[in-house]
Amino acid sequence: xxxxxxxxxxxxxxxxxxxxxxxxxxxxxxxxxxxxxxxxxxxxxxxxxxxxxxxxxxxxxxxxxxxxxxxxxxxxxxxxxxxxxxxxxxxxxxxxxxxxxxxxxxxxxxxxxxxxxxxxxxxxxxxxxxxxxxxxxxxxxxxxxxxxxxxxxxxxxxxxxxxxxxxxxxxxxxxxxxxxxxxxxxxxxxxxxxxxxxxxxxxxxxxxxxxxxxxxxxxxxxxxxxxxxxxxxxxxxxxxxxxxxxxxxxxxxxxxxxxxxxxxxxxxxxxxxxxxxxxxxxxxxxxxxxxxxxxxxxxxxxxxxxxxxxxxxxxxxxxxxxxxxxxxxxxxxxxxxxxxxxxxxxxxxxxxxxxxxxxxxxxxxxxxxxxxxxxxxxxxxxxxxxxxxxxxxxxxxxxxxxxxxxxxxxxxxxxxxxxxxxxxxxxxxxxxxxxxxxxxxxxxxxxxxxxxxxxxxxxxxxxxxxxxxxxxxxxxxxxxxxxxxxxxxxxxxxxxxxxxxxxxxxxxxxxxxxxxxxxxxxxxxxxxxxxxxxxxxxxxxxxxxxxxxxxxxxxxxxxxxxxxxxxxxxxxxxxxxxxxxxxxxxxxxxxxxxxxxxxxxxxxxxxxxxxxxxxxxxxxxx
Amino acid sequence: xxxxxxxxxxxxxxxxxxxxxxxxxxxxxxxxxxxxxxxxxxxxxxxxxxxxxxxxxxxxxxxxxxxxxxxxxxxxxxxxxxxxxxxxxxxxxxxxxxxxxxxxxxxxxxxxxxxxxxxxxxxxxxxxxxxxxxxxxxxxxxxxxxxxxxxxxxxxxxxxxxxxxxxxxxxxxxxxxxxxxxxxxxxxxxxxxxxxxxxxxxxxxxxxxxxxxxxxxxxxxxxxxxxxxxxxxxxxxxxxxxxxxxxxxxxxxxxxxxxxxxxxxxxxxxxxxxxxxxxxxxxxxxxxxxxxxxxxxxxxxxxxxxxxxxxxxxxxxxxxxxxxxxxxxxxxxxxxxxxxxxxxxxxxxx
Numbered sequence: 001x002x003x004x005x006x007x008x009x010x011x012x013x014x015x016x017x018x019x020x021x022x023x024x025x026x027x028x029x030x031x032x033x034x035x036x037x038x039x040x041x042x043x044x045x046x047x048x049x050x051x052x053x054x055x056x057x058x059x060x061x062x063x064x065x066x067x068x069x070x071x072x073x074x075x076x077x078x079x080x081x082x083x084x085x086x087x088x089x090x091x092x093x094x095x096x097x098x099x100x101x102x103x104x105x106x107x108x109x110x111x112x113x114x115x116x117x118x119x120x121x122x123x124x125x126x127x128x129x130x131x132x133x134x135x136x137x138x139x140x141x142x143x144x145x146x147x148x149x150x151x152x153x154x155x156x157x158x159x160x161x162x163x164x165x166x167x168x169x170x171x172x173x174x175x176x177x178x179x180x181x182x183x184x185x186x187x188x189x190x191x192x193x194x195x196x197x198x199x200x201x202x203x204x205x206x207x208x209x210x211x212x213x214x215x216x217x218x219x220x221x222x223x224x225x226x227x228x229x230x231x232x233x234x235x236x237x238x239x240x241x242x243x244x245x246x247x248x249x250x251x252x253x254x255x256x257x258x259x260x261x262x263x264x265x266x267x268x269x270x271x272x273x274x275x276x277x278x279x280x281x282x283x284x285x286x287x288x289x290x291x292x293x294x295x296x297x298x299x300x301x302x303x304x305x306x307x308x309x310x311x312x313x314x315x316x317x318x319x320x321x322x323x324x325x326x327x328x329x330x331x332x333x334x335x336x337x338x339x340x341x342x343x344x345x346x347x348x349x350x351x352x353x354x355x356x357x358x359x360x361x362x363x364x365x366x367x368x369x370x371x372x373x374x375x376x377x378x379x380x381x382x383x384x385x386x387x388x389x390x391x392x393x394x395x396x397x398x399x400x401x402x403x404x405x406x407x408x409x410x411x412x413x414x415x416x417x418x419x420x421x422x423x424x425x426x427x428x429x430x431x432x433x434x435x436x437x438x439x440x441x442x443x444x445x446x447x448x449x450x451x452x453x454x455x456x457x458x459x460x461x462x463x464x465x466x467x468x469x470x471x472x473x474x475x476x477x478x479x480x481x482x483x484x485x486x487x488x489x490x491x492x493x494x495x496x497x498x499x500x501x502x503x504x505x506x507x508x509x510x511x512x513x514x515x516x517x518x519x520x521x522x523x524x525x526x527x528x529x530x531x532x533x534x535x536x537x538x539x540x541x542x543x544x545x546x547x548x549x550x551x552x553x554x555x556x557x558x559x560x561x562x563x564x565x566x567x568x569x570x571x572x573x574x575x576x577x578x579x580x581x582x583x584x585x586x587x588x589x590x591x592x593x594x595x596x597x598x599x600x601x602x603x604x605x606x607x608x609x610x611x612x613x614x615x616x617x618x619x620x621x622x
Numbered sequence: 623x624x625x626x627x628x629x630x631x632x633x634x635x636x637x638x639x640x641x642x643x644x645x646x647x648x649x650x651x652x653x654x655x656x657x658x659x660x661x662x663x664x665x666x667x668x669x670x671x672x673x674x675x676x677x678x679x680x681x682x683x684x685x686x687x688x689x690x691x692x693x694x695x696x697x698x699x700x701x702x703x704x705x706x707x708x709x710x711x712x713x714x715x716x717x718x719x720x721x722x723x724x725x726x727x728x729x730x731x732x733x734x735x736x737x738x739x740x741x742x743x744x745x746x747x748x749x750x751x752x753x754x755x756x757x758x759x760x761x762x763x764x765x766x767x768x769x770x771x772x773x774x775x776x777x778x779x780x781x782x783x784x785x786x787x788x789x790x791x792x793x794x795x796x797x798x799x800x801x802x803x804x805x806x807x808x809x810x811x812x813x814x815x816x817x818x819x820x821x822x823x824x825x826x827x828x829x830x831x832x833x834x835x836x837x838x839x840x841x842x843x844x845x846x847x848x849x850x851x852x853x854x855x856x857x858x859x860x861x862x863x864x865x866x867x868x869x870x871x872x873x874x875x876x877x878x879x880x881x882x883x884x885x886x887x888x889x890x891x892x893x894x895x896x897x898x899x900x901x902x903x904x905x906x907x908x909x910x911x912x913x914x915x916x917x918x919x920x921x922x923x924x925x926x927x928x929x930x931x932x933x934x935x936x937x938x939x940x941x942x943x944x945x946x947x948x949x950x951x952x953x954x955x956x957x958x959x960x961x962x963x964x965x966x967x968x969x970x971x972x
Contacts, residue, residue, distance in 0.1 A: 034972070208971035218967065224957040226949040227720045229713075250959040258945045260952055262720045267746040271713040274706070274743070278717025281704060282682070282725075283950035286717060304707050394968040397961045403954055437950065438682045438702035438718070439725050446679060448695055450705040460695070 007037050007062035009073040009196040011146075014086045015139075016079045018050030024139030025056040026389065027164070028146060031156045032060055033209055033391065036201040040066040040509070042388045042585065047234065047327045053082040064203060066391055067510030068585045073196050076142055078120065083108060095194060097142065097149075116190055118145050123181045128174070137178035144182025151193040153200065154183075208356070208394050212385035213289075215356035215395065216315050217242025219363025220287055221250055221261075224403050225313070227286035229264045229275030231294060234327045235383040236317035239289040240265075269294035273301040273314065280311045281449060283408075283437035285367050287313035292321045292334045295341065295378075302376050303342025304451045306474075309424075309433070311370035311377075311406070313363075318382040320583045329583025330383040332505055333555035338378045339533055339563055345471065347478055349377045349485065350533040352504040356392035358531075359385065364401070365486065371406035373481050374435060382554070384506045384585045407434045414444040423447040424470060425456040431477030478534055485532035488539055491515060492526045499599065500526045500546035504560065506585060507552045513588035518595060525550075525595070533563065540568050543575075550595055552578040554586055627651050639675035647672045649696040654689060659811030659837030659852075660759045664696045666814050667728065667757075670821040671698060674869060676726065682718055683728045686711040686740055689766050690732035690759035690837070698728075709740025712747035715754055716938070722948040723939045726825060727754040733774040734764050737792045741773075744794075748801045748830050753937040755824040755831050758794055759811070761839035762850035769842030780847030793919075794834045795929055799912055804935035805831035806911070808926045810855050811838065816927060819867035819894075823928065826869070826892045829937045836924065860918055862903055862927035863896035888933050896928060905931050 013028075015021035022043070029041040037060060044055035059069050071091040077083055077098045084107075090096050092112040098104060100117030109115070120141040124134040147157055157179065165171040186192050216239050220228070230240040240263070247261040266272040272288045279286035290298065295316050305312040318334045320326030341348050349369060353362045362379055370377040407428075414421065414436065421444055424433050436445035447458040453467045454460050461467070491512060503511040508529055515527050528542045543549050543564070553560045558577040565572050578594045580586035635643045647668045652661050671678065678700035685691035687708035694703040706714045715729050736744045736758050747754070762775040771779075774794065775787040798806045805827040809817040817835065824831035836855050838844050844851045849858075863884075870891035886894040886906065896905060904910040911930040918925035945952065 206968075206972075208968050210971050222958050222964070224952075224954060226952060226957065227717060229717065250963065251957070253945060256945070257943070259943055260945050260949070260956055262939075262942050262944050262949060264716065264720070264750070266713065267742055270710060271716075271743055271746065274710045274713025275717035275720065277706075278684075278704070278714035278719075279721040279949075280717070281714070282718040282721035284717075284721030284948075286721070300707055301710065395964055397958075397964045399961050436702070439680055439722060442677065442679045443700055446700050446702050448703040448705065450703075451707060452705070 005073070005196040006199050007060055007201065010057065010059050010069050010071060011074040011076065012058075012072045012086075012089070013056040014075065014077045014079045014082050015054050015056065016081070017045060017048060017052055017054040019139070020136040021054070021078070021139050022056070024143050025058075027157065027160050028143050028152075029058050029389065030160055030209065031147070031152050032058070032198055033204060034156050034160070035153060035198060036204050037062065037198055038064040038066065038203055038391060040068075040388075040391060042068065042384065044584070045328050053079050060198060062201065062203065065509065065513040065588065067513050068587045070587050070589055074194075076146065078138070078142065087113075095196070097145065099138070116149070118142070118182065118185050120182070123185070124178065127177065127181065133174065137174060140175050140178035141182040144179030145186050146182075147179065148183045148186040148192050149190070149194050149197075151197040151199070204391065206394050207391050209389045209391055210356040210395075211238070211387055211389050212353070212356050212359040212381050213239035213317065213387060214242040215359035215392070216289070216363055216379065216381065216386070217244075218246045218395070219360035221246045222360070222397055223285065223364040223367040225285045225287050225363075225367065226261050227264075227275065227279040227284050228261070228288065229266050229272040229279075229286065230288050231266050231269045231272045231290065233269075233291050233294050235319055235387045236289040236291050236294070236315065238387065239315060239317060269297040270301065273298040273312070276314070277301060277305050277310050277312055280370070281438075285313075285371075285403075287315065287367075289315040289317065291317050291319050292337065293324065295334055295337055299337075299342045302348060303344060303346050305376045306342060306346045306348065307344070307451055308449050309374040309435070310449070311367075311374055313366045313370050313377050313379070315363075315379040315381060317386040318380065320581075326583045328383070330506070330585055331554050331581060331583065332380070332382055332507070333559065333581070334380065335553070335555065335559035335563060338380060341376075341378075347534070349373060349375060349481060351377060351379045351486070352531050353379065353381055353385065354505050354508040354529065356385075356390050357395055360395040362486075368404040369481075369484055372404050372484055373432060373477060374406060375477070375481075380505065382506055407432055409434050409436050409440070409445060411441045414441040417444070420457065421445050421447070422456045423458040424454065424473070426473050426476070430480045431473050431475070432480060482534050482536040485534060485536060487536050488531060488542065489529045490527065490542075491529070495526055495545060497524045497526045498547040499523075500528060500542060500549040501552060501595070502528050502530060502542070502549050502564075503552040504530045507554060510586045510588040510591055511552050514591035514595065517588055517592045521592075521596065523596065523599060533567075535564070535567055543568065543570055548574060548576060550576050550578050550598070552586065552591055554580050556581045638672055640677065642672070642675075644668065644672045646700070647678060647698055649694070649699045652693070652696045654692065655841045657840040658689070659761060659835075659839070660690055660693050661696070662811040662814065663757065663759055663817070663835055663837055664693045666817045666821055668697045669814070670818050670825065673818070674822055674825065676825070680724070681726045681728060683730065684711050684715045684718065685730040686732070686735035688732040688735050688764070689839075690730055691735060693730055693759070694728075709735050709738070710743055711735070712740065712743035712752070716747060716750065716752050719752055719754065719938065720944070721950040723753070723944070723946075724948050728825075729754045729756045731756065731758050733758060733760045733762060733772040733794075737773040737794060745797075745801060748798055748803045748832075750938045751804060751829045751935055751941070753828055753830070753939070755821065755827075755833070757821075758832070758834045759837040760794065760834055760850070761837050761843055762848070763839050763843040765839045765842055769839070776849040779849040780845065782842045782845050786847075793915075794832065795925075796912075796915055798832045799908060799915065799930055803832055803930070804829040804932040806930040807832065807928045808834045808836070808924070810836045810859055810924075810926055812852060812856065813859070813926070816861065816865060819865045820928065822867040822869065823865070823888070823892075823894045826867075826888045826890050827931070827933065828889050829935045855924060858922060858924045860923035860925055862905065862914065862925060862929060863899040865928060866895040866897065868893045868895065886931055886933060894928065894931070905929060
């Protein structure tokens with residue numbers, strides 16, 4: 001039985017960056033979302049402002065699979081520059097929509113796909129006078145054409161346009177007209193709708209569409225962050241922008257007009273993290289957002305924050321490395337850099353969100369953990385999560401939630417104490433000591449913060465035993481941290497299989513889908529999503545309980561696997577890596593194939609219907 | 623030097639307006655070399671804070687790395703201190719200041735810390751007009767790593783090993799003038815009469831206040847031929863003016879001659895009097911300050927004193943228009959918009 005193509009296809013838009021296509025494409029995806037159908041759009045863009053190819057890929061999935069899927073069913077091409085490659089990327093039987101204002105080269109004709117030519121530019125030239133408007137509205141012509149071809153409800157699209165251009169009636173009318181030209185042209189010239197089409201469902205519940213960077217920025221506002229210091233770097237810049245945007249909306253004193261926040265665009269990443277450390281040292285919740293190259297630069301300071309025990313929050317929106325690498329592509333390749341950031345013996349707490357809702361809530365967790373543990377906490381997202389509009393459960397905030405400021409002594413507590421204050425004295429036996437904020441008490445609680453070795457009373461010392469006592473206490477604190485960091489999430493009712501799959505962050509979408517695909521092939525896998533480092537006992541137990549565990553991650557060197565082996569003392573042969581590092585989000589099919597091959601030896605032809613060939617998207621990544 | 627400091631203090635030791643004796647402003651015993659200029663600067667800071675009746679716990683003292691950066695341990699034991707990483711004190715101080723605008727910030731740095739590894743941060747702290755008293759203990763050499771030339775060593779200055787420095791010196795005062803700093807001074811660790819009122823004025827100034835203090839390194843750069851030695855500095859010093867600092871609420875007892883005296887009123891109500899002012903020099907005019915600096919340089923003099931002041935500059939918090947309540951004192955009720963607002967945000971994302 002042929003698979004239904006209703007609410008199950010991939011469409012890719014091939015645009016030129018800087019032409020306003022992003023806004024039109026977002027409307028397209030939003031319309032499908034508002035029809036109750038799960039959708040996951042992804043931007044594939046160059047490190048450039050204007051003139052280079054950019055793609056926008058939308059997966060529509062009735063089953064709610066939000067990871068990337070191989071193979072393009074419909075290619076919408078308005079970029080002659082990338083056209084030859086775009087055509088070859090269409091799946092056999094798929095559709096190629098293009099601007100037929102200029103005739104297609106004969107070389108571009110494939111006999112196994114359908115061509116739909118619409119003279120978009122010509123229609124806009126005839127209809128609209130302003131050159132810039134022609135360019136922008138051309139995008140709306142194809143949105144209109146697609147609405148007819150894919151059966152997208154026009155009222156929904158109109159609603160989005162009205163919302164977007166509220167109060168600008170002329171723009172609304174122009175957008176309607178442009179869309180209508182596309183619709184009329186399809187009606188007059190083609191059979192519609194296509195077999196790939198959408199049908200209203202009720203599958204998105206109360207979910208939202210949001211990019212992870214915005215969610216992190218908003219999360220920082222809710223978490224009580226008052227100081228942001230940052231340095232522009234893709235793909236984290238929009239996180240700082242989002243914090244600023246939300247803070248201006250939600251954090252300006254209504255009476256005085258003064259800001260209950262401060263944002264510093266620093267001179268470099270070194271200064272950015274320095275500001276963050278200074279502010280946290282002085283009792284304000286402060287954070288920075290950066291990407292791999294920034295973390296490299298911040299490493300010296302992260303060692304200071306670790307050793308001097310200063311709360312610090314850093315969001316690492318990971319991109320392709322090493323060096324400048326692929327600045328506009330996604331990877332999870334800063335794991336080891338972040339986990340052991342800085343010279344000497346250091347270990348840093350990491351959090352791994354996988355949805356915007358978690359980006360939001362984990363920012364609050366990060367600040368609580370940083371202050372509870374008096375140490376840096378790095379929130380490890382990536383470009384895929386950070387810069388794409390991801391479908392996500394709604395953001396949740398419990399008004400009863402209290403900010404955990406950790407062990408901070410008040411003036412009254414200092415006054416009442418007869419003991420000498422020891423900043424690094426382990427009073428409670430959990431490795432976490434008490435700190436004081438500057439300015440608290442006239443004669444008690446002052447201490448000297450330093451990156452040099454010191455004794456329990458923060459007095460400089462190079463005595464071996466005192467140094468060792470301190471280093472060992474930091475290990476004790478690390479052990480204590482395991483009870484505070486979020487535990488893993490499991491994706492099976494109970495232990496069912498001898499085989500397990502372990503993943504974190506954005507590989508989750510594809511991994512869960514792969515788990516289903518493998519189950520269809522008769523391979524049951526237990527699955528666990530790790531949310532934090534240090535690994536708590538449940539992570540160890542899961543690995544111990546399985547004969548083999550597949551570790552899914554997006555880097556070349558299996559960094560997460562190394563971390564598991566190193567920290568938990570696991571026999572490396574027990575862990576099999578499923579790696580993806582071409583800069584594109586991993587697909588379920590890649591995971592399925594690799595696990596299947598690993599377990600069965602080679603692919604069973606009976607299941608070839610899932611087979612769409614080797615992933616070949618790397619060719620468009622230049 | 624002795625490692626035992628007498629704890630005895632005369633019962634009638636003078637007390638300041640807060641009832642504290644000078645002892646209350648001291649720190650741990652210095653571990654710097656005997657005769658180090660830096661210890662004199664620490665002493666001047668102690669004396670200034672004592673005389674100004676500063677609440678020590680309302681001061682945060684920050685530094686980078688190097689001999690100079692060790693000194694915050696040696697003054698104001700009741701203040702929180704932060705010995706950060708090499709050249710990065712300005713950023714840490716920026717964060718601290720953003721968190722709490724109500725404390726007083728003293729930053730101590732050296733010529734290696736500010737003119738080389740930390741040049742970027744020094745420059746940008748000035749650009750943001752961070753409200754800090756920024757003292758550079760400038761000895762033209764890297765003391766803690768045994769005497770290498772620093773970026774402020776003059777061309778031809780001979781270090782202890784006998785080698786002449788081959789590179790041009792960076793003049794931190796000239797640089798600060800160029801960058802638009804709002805309070806710029808130079809002094810000499812051996813001239814407390816000048817240094818103490820400068821420190822007091824700098825602490826009262828609401829913005830970036832630089833004091834570049836020539837502070838000789840007795841061990842590695844006090845030899846004949848060095849332009850940062852005690853002898854050389856004493857022989858070549860030229861002051862812009864004699865300085866008096868009169869804090870707010872204090873009666874003016876000295877008589878000032880009209881004509882060669884200028885009074886600069888600071889925002890907190892205190893006043894700086896510049897007496898026996900050099901002719902054709904106006905410390906409120908940046909051009910005049912630049913000219914004066916270059917003239918002194920051309921004649922081989924070390925210009926000291928208050929070189930430039932703009933008492934009306936906007937500091938970082940004014941620029942950012944932040945809450946008058948320190949950011950670190952804001953409660954969750956003010957900071958967290960709550961679930962109702964979030965419901966609205968969620969609705970807008972559907």
